[in-house]
Amino acid sequence: MTLYDLANPTRFLKLVKVVLPWLIVATVAALAVGLYFAFFVAPEDYQQGQTVRIMFVHVPSAQLALMCYAMMALSSVGSLVWKHPLADVSAKAAAPLGAAFTFLALFSGAVWGKPMWGTFWVWDARLTSFLVLLIMYLGIIALWKAIEDPIKAAKVNAIITLVGVINVVIIKFSVEWWNTLHQPPSIIRSGGPAIHSSILIPLGLMALAFVLLFVTLHLMSMRNEIMRRRIRAMRMRAASAAPAASSSTITKAAPAGAR
Amino acid sequence: MDFSEFGRHAEYVVAAYAMAAVVIGALIIWVRTDKTRLEKELQALEASGIRRRSTRRAGPSVSQATSVPANKKNEK
Amino acid sequence: MSWMKSLFVREYQLANRVGGGALIGVLFFLAVVTIFPFGVGPDMILLSRIGAAILWIGALLATLLGLDRLFQADREDGSLELLVMSGRSLELVVLIKCAAHWAATGLPLVLATPVLSLFVGLDFQSIVLVTLTLLVGAPALTLVGAVGAGVTVSMRRGGVLLSILVIPLAVPILIFGVSAATAGAIDSNNFLVPFLFLCALTLFGLVVGPLAAAAALRVSGE
Secondary structure: OOHHHHHOHHHHHHHHHHHHHHHHHHHHHHHHHHHHHHHHHOOOEOOOEHHHHHHHHHHHHHHHHHHHHHHHHHHHHHHHHHOOHHHHHHHHHHHHHHHHHHHHHHHHHHHHHHHHHOOOOOOOHHHHHHHHHHHHHHHHHHHHHHOOOHHHHHHHHHHHHHHHHHHHHHHHHHHHHHHHHHOOOOOOOOOOOOOOHHHHHHHHHHHHHHHHHHHHHHHHHHHHHHHHHHHHHHHHHHHHHOOOOOHHHHHHHHHHHHO | OOHHHOOOOHHHHHHHHHHHHHHHHHHHHHHHHHHHHHHHHHHHHHHOOOOOHHHHOOOOOOOOOOHHHHHHHHHO | OHHHHHHHHHHHHHHHHHHHOHHHHHHHHHHHHHHHHHHHOOOHHHHHHHHHHHHHHHHHHHHHHHHOHHHHHHHHHOHHHHHHHOOOOHHHHHHHHHHHHHHHHHHHHHHHHHHHHHHOOOOHHHHHHHHHHHHHHHHHHHHHHHHHHHHOOOOOOOHHHHHHHHHHHHHHHHHHHHHHHOOOOOOOOOOHHHHHHHHHHHHHHHHHHHHHHHHHHHHHHO
């Protein structure tokens, strides 16, 4: 099986059908073990108390939020360079997932911040860049919705995603710079000075579970997107084929009208 | 788990995990309902006699999702 | 070379004639700066502290305001297709259009800045710094905005989406611009470091902006 075989949507769907049950089982298992470790094995932090357990949601979500953007950027390269429809599908399917996990990271960060720092929100470098990331995700989702033609939408989104990926780096750097300028840097060191292995193990398990969850959801949502495109293609064929008399002129008119 | 020794700030931990459950649950439900809706639509279209171009042709299909751009290129 | 000059002149004249051009941008800038004291109170000390930020945000919003028409008007009357098919480098065309747009809307904003600075109680040094940083930073805003304008060109009401897409991209420009501008007021700030970063961002925008915007225009022209 080569990459080209994988890139064929029909073969991709077949592969998904085979892999998906295993992925779901693995996700549920990893989540169960991870949660068990997070709640029963991991000790209370002597400074942070029970709130240290929020970390097991927060860190995996944050990691996924970034991973998902990297996924989108890679797919964007795929759709711009190789013009591959499956890359388009992958980028589109990843955007809502990325937004959801960015939101989770922000929410769990805020809820963690309240008992730790006394407020839900601080303009900390990490939180701020995640807020900007969330806006970028939502803008990209809005752009996907705004352009009717899926191929055009994919290319335009690929461009803005790739400009965004350069920008995410600059934003991260500039926000950190801005943050040290405006705040004493001593307050915020999430996770404490050193992470003990009793916390590292459940953290790794939860991170694994979240990655598996993301892959599962991403594959499912890619499958949906492929179906959506097939329906669209069939509708356009049906519309262009309906009056059999002058089908060639109508074929010409159909995409223009759909635009 | 014994909730009595859950300690201070339990509400924040619960809130974080509850929100995670809600968001992930919503994602799963959204993907599932989307799938059933699309499958129904696809079946309805196929039942009404509309075929994908590739299924009408004999031999192995090249790709289905590319049928839209392929259409366009032919027209131009 | 002559086509570049004539394109610049055409774009500049169009930008000035359509919708009031320079005047409307400056008016909007004035309106934004005026509304701030009503929100935070007429406290001159507070205003002078956040004055540079007010001017920068005002300039950002005024720049965003006119950007959705950057390529749209050309698309509607068909001249965009002619530009794409002309065989000239589309990146260069975008760059010239951005330059003309900046000359028509960005430059008047910079020129209006010293006057508006007086309303927010900036001292002489701060006025110079804000004007200087805007002079360097406003082109970066236009260039980053051109990416958004190219991406949303085919949308009938792309203005709001354009702002949502561009504002995250403008965050670093705003950070370094305001940091350099307030270097005089806040002693701990170093002027040169953020200013050089701001220059770097503008140079960066000169490369990325035309490349990405031209790519987006090609997609929408297909």
